[in-house]
Amino acid sequence: MQIVNAFNRQIVIAARPTGDAKLSDFRIIKQAVPSLRDGEVLVRNLLISMDPYQRSLMGNASSELPPIDLGQPMSGPTVAIVEQSRNGNFAIGDHVVSWSGWQQYGVTDGSDLMKVDAGAAPLSTALGVLGHTGLTAWLGVTKFMTPKPGGTFVVTAAAGSVGSVAAQIAKLRGYRVVGIAGGSEKVRYLRDELGLDEAVDYKAPGFQRQLARALPQGLDMLFENVGGSMFEALMPHFNIRAQIVINGTIAQYAHPGVSPGPNRLPELLKLVLYRFIEMRGFALPDHLASYTEFLAEVGPWVSEGGIKYSEDFVDGLENIPAAFLRLFDGRNHGKLIARVG
């Protein structure tokens, strides 16, 4: 079979940013589409995901993950269609989630591919509410927190792709849910459209006071996506036996190295000790076996409107870098996806 466009355009890492990433850290290049070896699959990306953790793949970042080599495309999830296959598990025309990243085409041995039923839900949901994003939210709320009926559940970056799903699952589980987000528009969305009990604008004056007002009974569960000073503002509100999932520290991806004092670590250890706090991170790949259970619970909620999701589309591969940078100043709203098909 002939590839219509014999070239593969890629967004590659051109430079390792210090601090925040900028446009000049990316470059768009053209590569020949490689021919397949036995067992391989060629996919053409239709939808490409942009996620905050990708900053940590650019280097000079607060991450344990090795950075991507300069000149190589950003990795990450996409929705793609199989264009060629020398792998018996995948046929031409199959829709899949792949891990081929910011490029038009990907070649893979199939181990990263997961078939998607294009008729069951919009394809974009496979990158968001019904994909890794939703699975992450669901795992955090249901697998790493034991139920506390009537408890107060706080989620930071609550209007974000993971946060908004976590908040709604927590509501469906019967918790009192307080979302934290930046800007009055996001706060309105959380309150009026997602139906959270409280939403607090961290960019507004008097944030600490608003936070205290939203947490009169303290905090029993925290789904943390931000870290940094946001986490420190929440610490005084931790209740006895509070459960904390650290899912992201977006505040710190671009800013590793030494943080100025005071040192808040001794205070956290004291809280863990005297308030019997549980705190954890988790590795999504350890829990992919739960994907079926997740889909069975969350799929119907999504199709019946019990869980709403918001998507923020950008068109064209070449517009990915600029869109990506919006993730870090709070200007995006919902799951950020590039349409490149």
Next chain:
Amino acid sequence: MQIVNAFNRQIVIAARPTGDAKLSDFRIIKQAVPSLRDGEVLVRNLLISMDPYQRSLMGNASSELPPIDLGQPMSGPTVAIVEQSRNGNFAIGDHVVSWSGWQQYGVTDGSDLMKVDAGAAPLSTALGVLGHTGLTAWLGVTKFMTPKPGGTFVVTAAAGSVGSVAAQIAKLRGYRVVGIAGGSEKVRYLRDELGLDEAVDYKAPGFQRQLARALPQGLDMLFENVGGSMFEALMPHFNIRAQIVINGTIAQYAHPGVSPGPNRLPELLKLVLYRFIEMRGFALPDHLASYTEFLAEVGPWVSEGGIKYSEDFVDGLENIPAAFLRLFDGRNHGKLIARVG
């Protein structure tokens, strides 16, 4: 029945220390022994426990527990004998563990009392290796860490009453156990008498280097009794999926308030996120139902010598304050108990 000594001598909190406690923060007073009401029991203390957390009960401390009123005796566990009883559950002559604290006599409704078989093991073990101390160590190692065969287990204050039991239980579970303690004598004890794989002296020059040498494969489990700079020295050694139990922050009991920078909290959040760390405190009273299971497992180990324990006795109620202060400069060795019977 007539009480031989109609007076009850008590060690009371005379002043709230700022920073480290000192002798003048305690006073010894005489009180009349109260007469019993229905349901009450009068116990005479034989053995009185001294524990680091008691500093936090004196006030001006890094604690969530309310301080003891000035003029009132320090609370805490004792081994006692029932002298009078108007409670059908307890008879004169019964040996019990009580929570009557630093005084000769205690009056209780019996809810804090636990009978002890004086023939099964030395009475003092009911305050230490077979009491709350041992239960705490056992819970931390067996209930709040999932087994990692061959994993490296680190315990701080490893020669202390909880730490030494935790270290030995971890050895019996098949872990590679590294103990941290202060001074060459304690290090020798951990290595030669308790049989730990490595023991590191935090008071010796080159502590960080010795620590790195003792942890060539990093740290999979941490039983933390110290906190402060000790915890910070261990952070770089946390492995992927490390499990951390915060059982004490002895370094901070007397020193609340602001710690100077740099702020190590962002680094810890990053580790929790990227290394999928689990970290927790726990409340002993939540787990007293496990006491029977604990005794069934640890009792035989103690009587057969598989778990050794060390006790540090002081004679006379009046010597408790001076002995207690030794807990904070690392001069005690093993479970600190006053004989007052």
